[in-house]
Amino acid sequence: MEHTLTRMREQILNAARDHIPLTIRGGGTKDFYGEAARPDNAEMLDTREHSGIVAYDPAELVITARAGTPLAEIEAALAESRQVLPFEPPHFGSGATIGGAVAAGLAGPRRAHAGAVKDxxxxxxxxxxxxxxxxxxxxVVKNVAGYDVARLLAGSLGTLGVMTEVSLKVLPxxxxxxxxxxxxxxxxxxPKLNALMGQPFPLTxxxxxxxxxxxxxxxxxAGVQTAVGLLGGERMDEAVSRDWWRLVREQARPEFSLAEGERLWRISVPxxxxxxxxxxxxxxxxxxxxRWYRSGAAAQEMRALAQNAGGHATLFRGRAAAGETVFTPLPEAVLAINRRLKQHFDPSGIFNPGRMYPDF
Known part of the structure; x- marks a missing residue:
């Protein structure tokens, strides 16, 4: 795979020299996510040729793969050893790659109980x-002094560089x-969920x-059967339930379908x-x-709703109107840190410019 690294490096050096923006892209299944106003003159840097599982040790619960490796390939290899990616990443399409999953930083239904992608x-x-x-x-899992840059890449949307390889902790x-x-x-x-999460139920x-x-x-x-007996409720058929949760993960259920004039807002609160x-x-x-909202309301209204609950709002699907941003604007001190990181890793500003914030 050295030739793919050489190709990507040459493309980066040429782009930096000629001041040409680069759109870093794997399967393109997360193209909808982030700011839509991206440079018209950008060149595509495709990571899919740089693919393959580099190392996988089921006993150590660690897998290392090149960024262009299909997410489905990763999950199939893990399934053979009865292991999973704990953060349950959404695919949003058949071409999803592991690099794209990490760069987007999006986790599925298990997030609150297992952890975020960066974890x-x-x-x-x-x-x-x-x-x-x-x-x-x-x-290996270890303490890190200073910036933990590997984890910093989770959710960076390719704005800091071209991720070529990632090592992930997996679980049984x-x-x-x-x-x-x-x-x-x-x-x-x-309140029902809050109460249940404070008790020793195997809730995922x-x-x-x-x-x-x-x-x-x-x-x-034994643990699941005991919990079922204590909680009651109507139990879903197991085969049906696995597909049902997949549809939740992939936002393929009716709750996520948008009517004319609606946008999908992702509101994170305590x-x-x-x-x-x-x-x-x-x-x-x-x-x-x-909390997911389907609404035609302006960003200011949705962000006020989130702020009043102690959280923030992201425009997940749908275009931002003039003067609106997809992500909640950062406080100036935090924005300054982000700018310094961007300048350090991408001094020419060529990697996915405008994907997260309009000025970088």
Whole structure:
């Protein structure tokens, strides 16, 4: 795979010399995410040729793969050893790559119970804006002094460099799984989820929509059966439930379908925050800490809604209107740190300019 690294490095050096922006892209399944106003003169830097699992040690619960490796290939290799990616990344299409999954930083229904994408990134290799080949972290869990750059890449949307390789911690696949459903209003669902998360139940996902609260339990056969007996509710067929949670992960359920004039807002709040009385609440996940709104309201209104609950709002699907931004504007001190990081790794400003914030 040295030839693909050489090709990408040459493309970076040429782009930096000629001041040509680069759009870093794998399968393109997350193209919708982030700011839409991207340079018209950008060249595509395709990572898919740089593919393949470099190392996988089931006993050590670590997998290392090149960034262009299909996410489905990673998951299939893990499944053979009854292991999984704990953060349950959405694919949003058949071409999803592991590099794109990490760069987007998006986690699925298990996020509140297992951790975020960054929590499982052990190491990464990166081509920076000067053509340097950098290596951060490793393949073991350890303390890090200063910036943990490997984890910093999770959610950076390719704005710091071209990720070429990533090492991830994985976890064993549960022996048993059950999904229980309960009739519940949104206001009732939040305290119920808070109470359940404070008890020793093997809860790995919660999803509320259309008056129904769905809970997923995963663990040992005895642990799951005991929890089912204590919690009650209506139990979903196991085969049906696996596909049901896949649809939740992929936002392929009706709750995420947008009508004319609607946009999908991703609002992150403390999971104890009461549910605001507002139109458009479509679904809740992560113990009530992630709330999805389908709304035609302006960004200012949605961000006020989030701020009043102690959180922030992201325009997940749909175009930002004039004067709006996809991501909540950062405080000046935090923005200054981001600018310095961008300048250090990408001094020419060629990597995915405008993808996260209009000025970088």
């Amino acid at each position: 499982f990134v052990l190491g990464a290799r990166l081509l920076d804006g000067k053509g340097g080949y950098l290596h951060f972290g490793g393949t 696949q549960p022996f048993a799984e059950a999904t229980l459903q309960f009739e519940s209003s949104a206001a009732e669902a939040v 996902a919660g999803f509320w929509a259309d008056g129904i609260l769905s809970l997923r339990l995963c663990g040992t056969e 999971d104890t925050a009461p549910v605001a009385v507002a139109e458009g609440l479509a679904a809740m996940e992560w113990g009530g800490g992630l």
